[in-house]
Amino acid sequence: MHVANLLLLQLGASGLAMAEGLESPDSSEPWTLSTVYTADLLRNARGGLAVGNAYLDNLDVSLEVDGERAFGVPGLQLFAYGLYNNTARFSEELSGDAMTASNIDAPRAVRLYEAWADWTFGASDASMRFGLYDLNSEFDTTKARSLFMNSTFGVGHELGQTGRNGPSIFPSTSLALRMAFKPADDWALLVAAFDGVPNDPERPSQTRIRIGGGDGALLITELQRHGSRLTKLAAGAWHYTEQLERIDDTLLGSPLPRKDASSGAYVLADLAVWQDPLDTDRRVEAFARVGVASDGVNEFDGSAQLGIIVRQPFGGSADESLGFAVATARTGEPYRRAQRTLGAPIEDAEAVIEVTYRRALLPWLTVQPDIQYILNPGADRSLRNALVFGLRVEFAAEWAR
Numbered sequence: 001m002h003v004a005n006l007l008l009l010q011l012g013a014s015g016l017a018m019a020e021g022l023e024s025p026d027s028s029e030p031w032t033l034s035t036v037y038t039a040d041l042l043r044n045a046r047g048g049l050a051v052g053n054a055y056l057d058n059l060d061v062s063l064e065v066d067g068e069r070a071f072g073v074p075g076l077q078l079f080a081y082g083l084y085n086n087t088a089r090f091s092e093e094l095s096g097d098a099m100t101a102s103n104i105d106a107p108r109a110v111r112l113y114e115a116w117a118d119w120t121f122g123a124s125d126a127s128m129r130f131g132l133y134d135l136n137s138e139f140d141t142t143k144a145r146s147l148f149m150n151s152t153f154g155v156g157h158e159l160g161q162t163g164r165n166g167p168s169i170f171p172s173t174s175l176a177l178r179m180a181f182k183p184a185d186d187w188a189l190l191v192a193a194f195d196g197v198p199n200d201p202e203r204p205s206q207t208r209i210r211i212g213g214g215d216g217a218l219l220i221t222e223l224q225r226h227g228s229r230l231t232k233l234a235a236g237a238w239h240y241t242e243q244l245e246r247i248d249d250t251l252l253g254s255p256l257p258r259k260d261a262s263s264g265a266y267v268l269a270d271l272a273v274w275q276d277p278l279d280t281d282r283r284v285e286a287f288a289r290v291g292v293a294s295d296g297v298n299e300f301d302g303s304a305q306l307g308i309i310v311r312q313p314f315g316g317s318a319d320e321s322l323g324f325a326v327a328t329a330r331t332g333e334p335y336r337r338a339q340r341t342l343g344a345p346i347e348d349a350e351a352v353i354e355v356t357y358r359r360a361l362l363p364w365l366t367v368q369p370d371i372q373y374i375l376n377p378g379a380d381r382s383l384r385n386a387l388v389f390g391l392r393v394e395f396a397a398e399w400a401r
Helices: 005-011 014-021 069-070 090-096 245-251 333-341
Strands: 031-044 052-066 076-085 109-121 126-133 174-182 187-195 217-225 232-241 262-275 279-293 300-311 320-331 349-362 367-375 386-400
Touching: 005 217, 052 069, 052 090, 069 076, 320 386
Parallel strands: none
Antiparallel strands: 031 052, 031 386, 052 076, 076 109, 109 126, 126 174, 174 187, 187 217, 217 232, 232 262, 262 279, 279 300, 300 320, 320 349, 349 367, 367 386
16 A cells, blocks of 8 residues: 555545444545655665665645535535655665565656545445546555555555556556445445556656547456454455456567456455553554456466554554564466576565554654565565665645635
């Protein structure tokens, strides 16, 4: 999950809010402007492509408008979100991993990231959203996983790798129509259709809205259940309407590459393991996720995650979390077979172990030291396991009027 999706979970996720019985931020003001500046200081201490350091940064600016307070239109919410990233590429140049060690690692750009309108109707039992929209703000996301810095703990890698320019996630989003329903208490159903190719693959730093040209659509649905102990249980499925070139034919340079479908599914869960009866903020959470994808057109055909988080681990009043998580992404057989034919055999999987600690020092300042041990970076047998040390610093501000 991109770091600013923490903000989207709070401000924009109407479908999730319906299921959890949550409401929009408690503010009497119709306009809310939020900014988050995130800086990652990263060092690949050994292994991977090269030993070295990188400075990654990300600036998010978002504007939320309550349509009823601003314009007298009940159920209307407007949201606009722009971002900036510098040009450093840590995983591409140093650690060499496919799952991407930092979830703000992206090409240099200033872009409009989201711009949508959401209308809630039917006594708040349904909502419709249309515009530039980040799939991972509501689909394949949980609050527990959002603690970690590695990108695979946002959207699962088997989904995040798909399409001609990725699905509609950080750093490129596409035009979408999303419907959310509440069929019963504690249940929510999300359904969405996205332009199948976000932006322009040849110009990744730009924001372009282009419908047609053989893009097709990405269709996705997710059924969610929320509770007190099993805080979230969800199952999702997705499919690209346009077929893609097979990964083995592309690698082997076939003059007439075959095409195949790209589809997949995932299940995920967040679990409340323990809570201090004297301090509800002090608790232990766990999460698990597994997903699969078509191996004919994708390098990786599955991924799995498992993690545990301790909130307020040291019993203080500060907002703090300590987390441990592991994830693995499995390479598909056609991809492995093609690499063997080329004389460059690869490993069956890449894996990462991450330990992280996040603490709010001030209402506007948060720090997060992080350690990742990456096994088989990029599933490349020529690369040693990578050891990555990181420090994330976030500055946040909000204005309402």
